[in-house]
Amino acid sequence: MTTPSAKRPPRPHRRPKKDPARIVAFRALRAVDERDAYANLILPSLLREAEKNGMDRRDAALATELVYGTLRLQGTYDAIIAACIDRPLREVDPPVLDVLSLGAHQLLTTRIPSHAAVSATVELARVVLGDGRAKFVNAVLRRISAQDLDAWVQQVAPPYEKDAEDHLAVVHSHPRWVVSALWDSLGRWQPDAAGRSAVEELLQADNARPEVTLVARPGRATAAELREALPESEPGRWSPYAVRLAEGGDPGGLDAVRENRVGVQDEGSQLVALALAAAPLEGPDRLWLDGCAGPGGKAALLGALAAERGAALVASEKQPHRARLVARALDGNPGPYTVIAADGTRPAWRPGSFDRTLVDVPCSGLGALRRRPEARWRRRPEDIAAFGPLQRDLLRTAVKATRVGGVVGYATCSPHLAETRAVVDDMMREMPDLEFIDARPLLPGVPALGEGPDVQLWPHLHGTDAMYLALLRRTA
Numbered sequence: 129m130t131t132p133s134a135k136r137p138p139r140p141h142r143r144p145k146k147d148p149a150r151i152v153a154f155r156a157l158r159a160v161d162e163r164d165a166y167a168n169l170i171l172p173s174l175l176r177e178a179e180k181n182g183m184d185r186r187d188a189a190l191a192t193e194l195v196y197g198t199l200r201l202q203g204t205y206d207a208i209i210a211a212c213i214d215r216p217l218r219e220v221d222p223p224v225l226d227v228l229s230l231g232a233h234q235l236l237t238t239r240i241p242s243h244a245a246v247s248a249t250v251e252l253a254r255v256v257l258g259d260g261r262a263k264f265v266n267a268v269l270r271r272i273s274a275q276d277l278d279a280w281v282q283q284v285a286p287p288y289e290k291d292a293e294d295h296l297a298v299v300h301s302h303p304r305w306v307v308s309a310l311w312d313s314l315g316r317w318q319p320d321a322a323g324r325s326a327v328e329e330l331l332q333a334d335n336a337r338p339e340v341t342l343v344a345r346p347g348r349a350t351a352a353e354l355r356e357a358l359p360e361s362e363p364g365r366w367s368p369y370a371v372r373l374a375e376g377g378d379p380g381g382l383d384a385v386r387e388n389r390v391g392v393q394d395e396g397s398q399l400v401a402l403a404l405a406a407a408p409l410e411g412p413d414r415l416w417l418d419g420c421a422g423p424g425g426k427a428a429l430l431g432a433l434a435a436e437r438g439a440a441l442v443a444s445e446k447q448p449h450r451a452r453l454v455a456r457a458l459d460g461n462p463g464p465y466t467v468i469a470a471d472g473t474r475p476a477w478r479p480g481s482f483d484r485t486l487v488d489v490p491c492s493g494l495g496a497l498r499r500r501p502e503a504r505w506r507r508r509p510e511d512i513a514a515f516g517p518l519q520r521d522l523l524r525t526a527v528k529a530t531r532v533g534g535v536v537g538y539a540t541c542s543p544h545l546a547e548t549r550a551v552v553d554d555m556m557r558e559m560p561d562l563e564f565i566d567a568r569p570l571l572p573g574v575p576a577l578g579e580g581p582d583v584q585l586w587p588h589l590h591g592t593d594a595m596y597l598a599l600l601r602r603t604a
């Protein structure tokens with residue numbers, strides 16, 4: 129029997145240490161999971177709030193890395209966590225899983241030393257989950273810390289030879305159906321080794337932090353003056369109006385951005401607008417339409433290009449709040465323009481009114497996975513089919529809105545064949561008065577554009593979002 133004096137004295141209760149970066153990261157992941165929040169919108173608002181309470185820039189950068197990195201590599205971390213617990217992953221409470229994923233990311237992908245990653249994450253668990261669940265977190269993280277990412281992936285990914293898509297899905301953290309769709313679009317006809325390396329390069333590019341690219345809107349700013357204002361910047365790869373910022377660059381403080389002369393725009397989107405504007409056209413070139421304009425990036429570039437040759441732009445967008453963003457993007461445009469809030473499938477204009485028409489249709493966004501890290505987990509295969517009828521309707525109305533001899537651009541920020549080729553091929557069958565324009569020569573200097581006549585851009589080949597563009601001409 130133990131005497132009272134032999135008993136260990138109870139440990140004084142220590143309050144968990146509050147770590148602003150990890151708390152912000154946890155709150156962002158919870159908002160993404162619980163409320164379908166977008167990381168690129170919720171994180172800046174959480175950071176602004178934390179900065180008011182004294183969070184410094186280093187902590188803000190750490191929180192950003194933790195949120196984006198954890199969301200991107202979620203699929204790989206899930207497989208590793210599943211191997212470290214003795215129940216199915218779906219039975220782990222989502223907040224516990226978020227803390228475990230944050231810990232896995234620090235342990236396996238960042239330079240944070242293992243002991244610091246474990247102790248900081250266990251402290252976070254004590255704050256947001258309570259002491260009991262923090263013990264579970266501690267035990268799982270210690271198991272994860274036993275080996276590095278490569279060793280874990282070797283252990284948990286099914287062999288490539290047995291199931292190539294499952295293997296790539298775990299290794300590169302994409303849902304299996306997305307791996308499959310991207311591979312189809314890249315072209316599976318390539319011999320296996322080439323096909324495998326192409327899809328792996330693409331999946332890796334989706335997991336890399338994208339650069340911030342700016343557009344100097346013609347007639348309002350030049351890339352040269354922008355580069356002078358941003359000494360660390362690089363010229364665009366393909367667009368003469370593009371300037372690329374070094375990692376983490378924040379263009380928000382630039383006067384030219386505030387004055388709307390410069391915008392943030394991926395080079396793939398710039399190329400779409402430039403190719404539409406460069407397509408050969410006989411006859412008048414006075415009136416252009418952007419039929420799906422919100423939030424207005426392409427409309428602002430098209431408006432500036434139209435102004436240079438004395439043409440006017442009509443920018444139409446169904447959602448009134450997005451139409452307001454279009455109006456803001458076009459504010460100060462050097463030439464005439466009109467912004468309307470209208471359903472592009474019920475035209476507010478007479479047939480055959482426009483010389484050039486763009487429809488950048490609503491799509492799955494599988495081409496912008498670098499920027500929207502949560503999108504790959506949120507999208508479902510059935511979403512692709514759901515977009516199909518609207519994409520066809522919008523293209524059909526765009527064609528009818530364009531005069532005979534005029535040019536129609538069909539664009540998506542998705543490389544999924546059901547949203548790209550399939551839509552355009554259906555329209556070519558349905559409307560015999562349409563012909564393809566080869567889009568490749570309209571993107572001068574851009575390599576690896578495939579067999580045409582449409583073009584598919586790729587993050588791993590062009591450093592852009594995976595934008596698709598088909599250019600069509602009305603012949604009769």
Ligand SMILES: C[S@@+](CC[C@H](N)C(=O)[O-])C[C@H]1O[C@@H](n2cnc3c(N)ncnc32)[C@H](O)[C@@H]1O
Pocket residue numbers: 397419420421422423424425426427444445446447450470471472473488489490491541
């Ligand atoms: C891919 S976004 C366009 C992006 C835009 N071109 C840009 O560069 O900023 C597609 C847009 O189409 C709009 N949209 C959806 N259905 C529409 C419809 N029936 N008519 C017109 N616009 C529609 C969406 O609200 C969304 O703003």
